[in-house]
Amino acid sequence: DADVTQTPRNRITKTGKRIMLECSQTKGHDRMYWYRQDPGLGLRLIYYSFDVKDINKGEISDGYSVSRQAQAKFSLSLESAIPNQTALYFCATSDGLLGNEQFFGPGTRLTVL
Amino acid sequence: RKEVEQDPGPFNVPEGATVAFNCTYSNSASQSFFWYRQDCRKEPKLLMSVYSSGNEDGRFTAQLNRASQYISLLIRDSKLSDSATYLCVVGQGYKYIFGTGTRLKVLA
Numbered sequence: 397d398a399d400v401t402q403t404p405r406n407r408i409t410k411t412g413k414r415i416m417l418e419c420s421q422t423k424g425h426d427r428m429y430w431y432r433q434d435p436g437l438g439l440r441l442i443y444y445s446f447d448v449k450d451i452n453k454g455e456i457s458d459g460y461s462v463s464r465q466a467q468a469k470f471s472l473s474l475e476s477a478i479p480n481q482t483a484l485y486f487c488a489t490s491d492g493l494l495g496n497e498q499f500f501g502p503g504t505r506l507t508v509l
Numbered sequence: 510r511k512e513v514e515q516d517p518g519p520f521n522v523p524e525g526a527t528v529a530f531n532c533t534y535s536n537s538a539s540q541s542f543f544w545y546r547q548d549c550r551k552e553p554k555l556l557m558s559v560y561s562s563g564n565e566d567g568r569f570t571a572q573l574n575r576a577s578q579y580i581s582l583l584i585r586d587s588k589l590s591d592s593a594t595y596l597c598v599v600g601q602g603y604k605y606i607f608g609t610g611t612r613l614k615v616l617a
Contacts (some may be wrong), residue, residue, distance in 0.1 A: 426602070436517075438609040439553070442608070446603070486552055490605075496596075497539045498605055500552035 397437050399423045402487050402501035415474045417504050424488030427490045428470040429498065430454075432483040439486065445470055446492070448500060477508040515597050515608035522577045523616050526587050530611045532597030540549060541600030542573055544582050546593045547610065552597055556582075587615045 400421045409415055411491060419428065426447050431454075441454030443462040451462055453479040463471045474481055486502040515532045522528045534542075542559035557564060559580050568585040570585040581598055592615045597608035 398531070406580075435610060440605040441526070441604070444603065474572075492603070494559065497543055497555045497558065500554070502552050503550070505550070 397504065398488055400499055400501040401486060402485075402504050404483075405502065406505045408509065409477055411476075411478055412500060413437075413477050415506065416475050417472045417485055417506070419470045419472070419486075419501055421468050421470075421489045421499075421501075422500060424467075424490075425487050425489035425491045426467065427492045427498075428464065429488040429490075430460075430470065430472045431486045431488065432456070432481075433486060433503075434483050442472065442485075474508075477506075479508045482506060482508045484501075486488045511559060511598055512536060512606045512609040513599050513606075514594075515611045516610060517611060519612040519614050521614045521616055522552060524587055526615075527583065527585045528587055529584075530582045530595055530597075530613075532542055532582075532611075534578050534580070534597075534599045534606070536599070536601055536606075537575075539578075539599045539601050539606075541582050542571075543571075543598040543600070543605075544571055544580075545595065545596040545598055547596055548593050553607075556595070584613075587613075589615050589617060591615050608610055 430442040430443045485504045488498040490498045530578040544556040545553040547553045563572040
């Protein structure tokens, strides 16, 4: 079984709809991240969390919110989706130790019409 | 100026060739360095961490030059299966800064 899972894997929705993307991990990591990836722009950080009580905005948090329901679960919400939020969304985890890498979920492809 | 810069490519090389990618970063306080591999529409996966002393993993060699603030990846004896996008990633505390990636196509 994958260590970091994301649901749904694909979603098509309409402008103005509320969408939630979910991420779960079995790695026991405290740190969890949400990124979006757009062609030519690389991965950009939306939100990150160091533990259940610690949520922080990344570089592009406008239009998004998150919830850390447990150490293993980190959800990303689009309160009112707009077409320029069409992108590939990745959840990632890390153990926070210097020099250690991030582990990524398989991604959610979101299309907002 | 982007914090992490890579040549987007594509690099089209024949099987068996040696290919090298470079990546530059702007923040001299960066603490950790990685190369990730990303296949089309899939998640990035760690290829290797990069250390100041350089490190090698089979056909792959990574090097870090802190003075010039660049990281390199050398792939020897390229295989068709090496075709992918290679992401340079720089760690700054809690943050991981991603380059936009370099696309490699290995041709039969």
